[in-house]
Amino acid sequence: MSGVRVLVGTRKGAFVLTSDGRRQDWEVSGPYFTGWEVYHLAASPAEPDRIWASQSGGWFGQVVQRSDDGGRTWQPVGNDFSYDGDVGTHQWYDGTQRPWEFTRVWHFEPSLTDPDTVYAGAQDAALFRSSDGGWTWRELRGLRTHESGPSWQPGAGGMCLHTIIEDPRDPARLHVAISAAGVFRSDDGGGTWTPTNSGLRSEGIPDTDAEVGHCVHNLALHPSRPDVLYMQKHWDVMRSDDGGRNWYDIGDGLPSDFGFPIAVHAHEPDTVYVVPLTSDMARFPPDGHLRVYRSRTGGHEWEPLTTGLPQRDCYVTVLRDAMAVDSLDDCGIYFGTTGGAVYASPDAGETWSPVVRDLPAVLSVEVQTLP
Numbered sequence: 001m002s003g004v005r006v007l008v009g010t011r012k013g014a015f016v017l018t019s020d021g022r023r024q025d026w027e028v029s030g031p032y033f034t035g036w037e038v039y040h041l042a043a044s045p046a047e048p049d050r051i052w053a054s055q056s057g058g059w060f061g062q063v064v065q066r067s068d069d070g071g072r073t074w075q076p077v078g079n080d081f082s083y084d085g086d087v088g089t090h091q092w093y094d095g096t097q098r099p100w101e102f103t104r105v106w107h108f109e110p111s112l113t114d115p116d117t118v119y120a121g122a123q124d125a126a127l128f129r130s131s132d133g134g135w136t137w138r139e140l141r142g143l144r145t146h147e148s149g150p151s152w153q154p155g156a157g158g159m160c161l162h163t164i165i166e167d168p169r170d171p172a173r174l175h176v177a178i179s180a181a182g183v184f185r186s187d188d189g190g191g192t193w194t195p196t197n198s199g200l201r202s203e204g205i206p207d208t209d210a211e212v213g214h215c216v217h218n219l220a221l222h223p224s225r226p227d228v229l230y231m232q233k234h235w236d237v238m239r240s241d242d243g244g245r246n247w248y249d250i251g252d253g254l255p256s257d258f259g260f261p262i263a264v265h266a267h268e269p270d271t272v273y274v275v276p277l278t279s280d281m282a283r284f285p286p287d288g289h290l291r292v293y294r295s296r297t298g299g300h301e302w303e304p305l306t307t308g309l310p311q312r313d314c315y316v317t318v319l320r321d322a323m324a325v326d327s328l329d330d331c332g333i334y335f336g337t338t339g340g341a342v343y344a345s346p347d348a349g350e351t352w353s354p355v356v357r358d359l360p361a362v363l364s365v366e367v368q369t370l371p
Helices: none
Strands: 003-010 013-020 027-032 037-043 051-057 062-065 090-093 097-099 102-112 117-125 126-130 158-168 173-178 184-185 218-223 225-233 237-240 258-264 271-276 291-294 303-305 323-325 333-336 342-345 353-357 362-370
Touching: 003 051, 003 333, 003 342, 013 037, 013 353, 062 102, 102 158, 117 258, 126 158, 158 218, 173 218, 184 218, 225 258, 258 323, 271 323, 342 362
Parallel strands: 037 102, 037 362, 218 258, 323 362
Antiparallel strands: 003 013, 003 037, 003 362, 013 027, 037 051, 051 062, 090 097, 102 117, 117 126, 117 158, 158 173, 173 184, 218 225, 225 237, 258 271, 271 291, 291 303, 323 333, 333 342, 342 353
């Protein structure tokens, strides 16, 4: 029977959760990298036992860890994330210019086909690639040095490149999302980049319809329809039907269109999941009810999924990388909370149960389907 491996990054270490295809009984291993923030773990689609972890700490900086045995053992690999060329400056909250400064890796995106190739999204917003299993990293500087780069400024969590998507039809086509700059697409493997934010509107920036300056929280697509992208923005849930060139709002029917994660069902490209939060100031579920909302119409209608989730006095947050799906026949949905719980649904969201409670605050959740 097939199984799943759930990779969980938290404020104080990483955990690996495993189960068979029923997804009822779970084995929990960890913590790994005890006491360290682990912003993201990601497994290689080309070599499932290869997992990457972003280990970060204020005292010791950034460490990239790699496992080649499914998370049982780890080794540190290369950590040279130097910006390529002149550093230059970008805009700060007060309108002044500050030098670009590398702080941490927010997100790994392993190649769909090559186990030795992996992308890393950093703060301040930069994209790096390793082609030798993580030992050396090269900045794809065409993104950070885009002509709009000096106008980018941080979101509340910093200026992070947090989402990377490789087009399954063409590995040279990449989408990235940056808080608070927006979405950019490359059609040449990261050499040159085009902003793809038409249709986005953001209050609080000088031009609400500007080409860049939008606080995008997350992107998702289904491999069978990679030209259809879904977005959770700082405010607004959005959809594009033309590869990100144009976006339109699909948030009607949600109790709030503020949130962080967005995910697409493994087998149904029109089935989308979000976790609304009250507002950008009150970052907890509306009325204290933890609810996942599902659309089976590509975002045109939404329904709350509540069975097994706390429906009173719940004031947690679900962060941008803390929701994922498996690819079993009955698609499983998973998410983690800042209250330290990881919830799983083995039936596409109809029912939920906690896999584990009382972890440190969950920063990321990724899922592998095992043979």
